[in-house]
Amino acid sequence: MQLSIEGVSKAFPGVQALDKVSLDLRPGEIHALMGENGAGKSTLIKIITGLYRPDGGRITIDGKEVFFNSPRDAIAAGIGAVHQERNLIPRFSVGENILLERLPTPNGLLDRDAIHQEARRYLDLLDRGIDTRREVRSLSVAQMQIVEIAKALSLETRCLLMDEPTASITEHETEALFALLKRLRDEGASIVFVSHKLEEVFEIADRVTVLRDGKNAALGEPMSGMTRQKLISLMVGRDEHIVDKPPRSRDTEVVLEARNVATVFGHSEVSFALRRGEILGLYGLVGAGRSELARSIVGAAPMTGGALLVNGKSAAISNAYQALNQYRIGYISEDRKQEGLILAHTIRENIAVTIWRRLAGMLGLINPAAERSAVNPYVERLEIRTPSIEQIVGNLSGGNQQKVSVAKWLAANAEILIIDEPTVGIDIKTKAYLHELIHEIADGGTSVLLISSDMPEMVALADRILIMHNKRLVGEVANDRRYDTVSNAIMSRIHAVEEARPPAHTSQTA
Amino acid sequence: MNALLRRLLLVEWSGILAAIILGSALLAWLSPAFLTEFNIYVMLRSFCVALLIGFAQMVTLAVGQMNISVGALGGLVAVLAGGMMEKMGVPLAVAIPVAIAIGAFCGLLNGILTERTGINGFIITLATASAFTGINLGITQSIPFYDMPPALVAFGSDRFFAFPYLLIAPIIVTILLGIFLSRTIPGRQLLAVGGNPHAAELSGISRGRITVLAHTLSGALAATAAILAVAQLGSAQPTIGSDWLLLSFAAPIIGGAALTGGHVSVLGTTLAVILIALIENGMVLAKVDPYWVQFVLGALILAAVWLNRWRAVTTGTD
Amino acid sequence: MRLSSDKIRGFAASSILAGFAASFGAMGIAQASDNKIALIPGGPHPYFAPWEQAAADAQKDFGIAAVDFKVPQEWKLNLQTELVESLAAQGYTAFGIFPGDAVGINSTLTELKDSSIPSAALAGCAQDPTDAAFCLGTDVYNSAYIGTKELIKAMGGKGAIVHLAGLLVDPNTTLRVKAVETAVAETNGEVTLLQTVADTDAQEAADQKINALLAAQKDEIGGMIATGYIPSVVASKSLRTLGDKRIKFIGIDDDQIVLEAIKDGFVSGTMAQNPYGQGYIGAYVLDLIASGSCTVKEDAVWIETPQTKRFIDSGTLVINADNLSTYKDDLKKVTTDIQSNFKDKYLNCQ
């Protein structure tokens, strides 16, 4: 299918999101769509999938102009998509979600067996471990992402738009996805691929279109002639700033110690020590139980055994409120929208939520001026791009949202920060900035427990790396900032454990 | 805990079922009249209208909406049906479908207004509730229509042993609704829109059309409830529906529906209505002092809910 | 001028009652007046339907500028008081009110009095202390008492009875409960009160409770008395469905369903009230008071009830199979009697 976008524009109140943007997609290619957050990628995808109507320009399929009034029209025209937002029905089974808009009804009624058989076919392309009869709300974030992809695949459209499909899945699954995409391409499908991970783009894309501030910065350039630096400068307009900081020494005192911790999620014998001012990485495949461990540490889920010591003293943390206010432990959730931010509230309120107690004066009154002056430095320091701190957080780009999330915890003055997937879906510039910031936080004496599925990120940030597999810690790797050796060491450790026991489903995450 | 019990406990309505069984056993022991044929008939009959009221609200809850006008709409349909039959001599076979169609139309109106204006369905149906009641009172001047066709009245009171003929209607509706919500495309789409409207839309489901569908269905169900109420009471009273609102929410929500939409249970709602009917019947049978009735009602609802909560916590299916 | 034309129309009116009334007008007892009188029920309810005709007749017969029947949107105290306030703002000069809430209405009546607007409680009474000029209506206590006596008579003086009462939070319900208990107590144990079932004012609730009751104790129950409109209707229907003529039942008000059940022998009787007369006489007297020509006689021979010291019985009679066809005439006669003696008995007029 020859999909062509010609000079499309779209304005929202206060913003020109797209300004005469073009994109041409040929049959049998993987076309990368790149750009920083806010550059207009998602808006463009929403126009192609019929969710938005463009103010100007035209869309043609095989030379004929098309008008999409709803996602329905786009699907009918043969365009499938994986959107950036989570688009699953929580209470529906995996199978039903995959086949949602065309559930099989052989005699007027749904045929559940057929649904699960059919869904299985697509899901098996990516992950055999997910049961199609499970309710989606019981899946982990990564598993949901895989379901999303299977859902898009199941449309069997000749054109597939993928807005950051790999954002929350691990390398293992990414590899499977890429193999699949390549096969589809070779069979003649056209694929638009949006990602912030340059490594992935270089691995898989044939051509690249770059957006910057709602305009074309590059239009369908072949990847063969592209270098990393050139791509970055197209997106950012300047060169990438690469953090390269030597690992810190680790002879400071232990601030957080886990001794044989067990949890309701099934963790057992988890023991580690986090020292003052260090960044301790926690790496693992999807379903390894990293986020769940973090949640147990801050008291959001009960521990069933073992002990936690904060500053050498035994700590019984029963909720996140206590974790923050008594033990100064903060948790920046991977699920920004559900657990991190209050999207409907302003930047000021989101950042100040952790420090209202400190700001409140007589009778619990909060002085608005004091609040603003407490918040403003963080907005400036983190370069949160916004016209005002009264902006609703839901209206910010993903990167800026993440900055707000981090700012909140900086303001809270936590001594121990658990940071879960800090740069998922974040553009390169912001990502680099956040990396710098995390280093800065650690240098300032805060201890960081970093959870990330992004191997380069892990290598760039952590001082040492714990490896978690199936709810157990299976090893520790020292980080010398050399990507190849460190990632090899980690992966071979995981594979060794994997081979030592019969293959377990990775889907048992609660 | 043996495996069967554990599996049963996993089902979300099992707590209510347990409450029903416990309550029935207690009542059978307390009052010999409880298990008599006539009392069973009485309970089954009182359960009919309530169940349809619960369903009328349940379908709007499913899509993430609310219908404050269930009662007003039911009242309007009741008097229009009564008026048609008494004043215009419309035969029963015509009047019933027309009345249900009127209910569906009123629901359609709710749906279209909600969808087109983008105003919260709560507010729209609050306003239309007042309008429907106004038409009802304007037509009847608060005087009921009495001359109902004998066939309808007989349908409302006759029985086959303990089985009231009136129960046929809710049984059919329950089965159809169960199939509709679990096995048909519009039914699944309805729950999909309730569960995640944005995702449903991206999957090519028309959110607007489905919302309108839910309201229309709600109107038709409320109309059916109204006709049953007319049959049951033997006259078309303008006050029909005036006390439906709270029950309409209580039944689906006690039955496990999420107020936020996307999750409802036909079986759960049915059991909740049975539970409520049982409690009310039981209080008369047990000769509860009238001043204690309200208190006992509250305590029993709380106990049933607590039982279900205990089940959820124990089995971890929160 | 107005009087004469009204008089002619009055004579033309076919009803006996209108004839009587108009002849009073002709005798010069009533004067044409500029009063605007509102008759306000507690809410929409079939009981009050005759008030509309009563208002129209009174306006015509007594030459009153306006007698209007105004209905609160719902059976709620605040909607009734808002209606009264609004009508007072629009210049109505007298109010005949059914106190949907016997206690709650009083502050509004006090306010009316403060603005020199007279008011009377019609159909039911406001609870003393009240600023209503008088209460013309059914003595709820007495009606329930007589009804129970009637029931006991029908049962042959012994057996067990059940009381179907209305909303428990309504003060009148409390009185009715007491009345039934008193009547039962007077039988010295011959008759027992098996159960009181309350909150039967909504269709479905009544249907459910009454049927459950019959299911449970059909054989023990010798008789039932209903003191609310809806339970009367529902119980009549249930007894017909059950086909049980053994259980005696006394209802209240003359709803068609109840009357037919009496005709067919399923119901022993019902306590008729006199809504038309309440509205008609009420308007007549309020007009006299509001015109300033008459005041209420403090030392008149009022009936004293548990609710108020200034009660006038608008007539309670038992409808049974015998007087089914004639009770309306009986009530009209009662109305005429009360109206013709009202001035002398209860008012001081210049």
Next chain:
Amino acid sequence: MTDETIIKERSRPGFIAGASAQIGLLAIVAVLWLVFSTLAPGFTSPINLFGIGRSLAVDIVIGFSQMVVLATGGMNLAVGSIGVCAVMATGFLLQDAGMPVPIALAGGLLLGAALGWLNGFAIVKTGVNAFIITLASASLFLGAMLILTKAVPYNALPPEIGQFGRMRIGGYVSPLLFIAIAIGVALFILYRHTLLGRQILAAGANPRAAEMSGVPVGRVIIISHTLSGLLAATAGMMLVARLGAAMPSVGGEDWLLPSFLGPVLGGTLLAGGSVAVIGTMIGAALVTTIRSGLLVLQVGNFWLQLFLGLILLAAVMADRYRGIFLERRSMGRK
């Protein structure tokens, strides 16, 4: 434009719903006042204005008692039951126990707050939906009241209570209206300027995120329900003054719709996390105005409800299209 454009559709102006939305609703109320006073001179007569103000005052406070719970994303179906319990408690303290007025009022308010606390405590401890808990407790509270009082009203209260209810300031205004406004101001400050208010809104908008940020969500919900009980009791006290008596028939289910009407019309979301204090007052004013206007216009007896519904519908639609129009215009400028 951001990658999160879609959020815009669901987002809303600041946590105190945007001033412009409230100006729109206020404008509609103003237009209705203009229409009614032109068509029916009786509308602006002192007795009518006084009546409107007094009904409005009670409706506003009832609305507030629901609003404070809506802010947490819950609801309180027991407002009416709490109200009537407080009313009867005050009646008892005044008439049977012979307490002085201030102590009796304080007793009633305290009982209201305590019952609200009980609701909140049960909700937080059991984790059951607020809807179900308060549905059950509404029955429990009302039932307890009936058992204890046998539904006998207290109508021999000290006369100054009734006098207060009938008092007119400047011939037009009821002191009750000032009480309602004062409560409004206090709530406005609470949500805008205090730690507690902010925490309530954060917990209502996204309880998980708030919990993670160190907001004591459970405590905040309990406090909100306590406040709701206190406000319901306040509305009850106002009715005691208004009626000069304490009766078992006030409150109950009758308060349910008005309690939602004001806040929701005023822009409080049922989903939680936002309150519209001023909006609640305007929303209540809208309904009271339409109702009173129709009464003054003498719209047909039984048809009045129909017109009430239609005008309400027209008003909310007018407000809605005003919003859309403004949005379009601001885009046109771009």
